[in-house]
Amino acid sequence: MSQILCITLLLIALFCHASDVEANEPVGILESRNLSHISLIDTDGDVINAQALLARKSITIIFIKQDCPVANGYIPTLNRMYEMVDRRRMNFAFVYPSQSITVAEAEAHCREYLIKVPVYIDKNLALAHAFDATVTPEAVVLDAAGAVRYRGRIDDRIVGYGKRRPAATRDDLAEAIADVLADHPVRVPETKAVGCIIPR
Incomplete structure (x- = not known):
């Protein structure tokens, strides 16, 4: 009886372990992206290749609009993330997906909201299209190999347009960045x- 009990307990333990592993496996995206065909404009007015943003590092890209109250409301949070992240291993970029914004307008927006993150203009929305970004703010985290490891919201403060929680209960972007830098699967990818809405 004792031997049967031991075998039964061992089988239960193995089953539970298998269930835990399955639950922790990433269930979302893991797509490689080659950005070499996409051009962006920096705040000096120079055209740069989007692939250069990777520079053999992971990168967090956040799509923003200067007249979007939701995006502007997240700028202090994103500034703090940028200051705290290990920038030897992770680049950051704000990208304006807009055919109409000028470099002067982007610079004015940076001054008004004290933006510390490097900013770029996606004039023909090619980068937004490449990542299927539909709204601002929307974040994409790529690893150093150029694979998309996370795409989505900053946190869960905004429940719907005009509806928000008093405080976030999930810091999705911060969690994704931590997982990528630790070389772990992103828990919620x-x-x-x-x-x-980003105009198409």
Whole structure:
């Protein structure tokens, strides 16, 4: 009886372990992206290749609009993330997906909101299209190999347009960045971003 009991307990333990592993496996995106065909404009007005943003590092890209109250409301949070992240291993970029914004307008927006993150203009929305970004703010985290490891919201403060929680209960982007820098699977690789629609 004792031997049967031991075998039964061992089988239960193995089953539970297998279930835990399955639950922790990433279920979302893991797509490689080659950005070499996409051009962006920096705040000096120079055209750069989007692939250069990777520079053999992971990168967090956040799509923003200067007239989007949701995106502007997240700028202090994103500034703090940028200051705290290990920038030897992770680049950061704000990208304006807009055919109309000028370099002067982007610079004015940076001054008004004290933006510390490097900013770029996606004039023909090619980068937004490449990542299927639909709203601002929307974040994409790529690893050093150029694979998309996370796409979606900053956190869960915004429940719907005009609806928000007093405080976030999940810091999805911060968690994704931590997982990528630790070389772990991202626990929640895709979430729905809520904000201002990116015109197509």
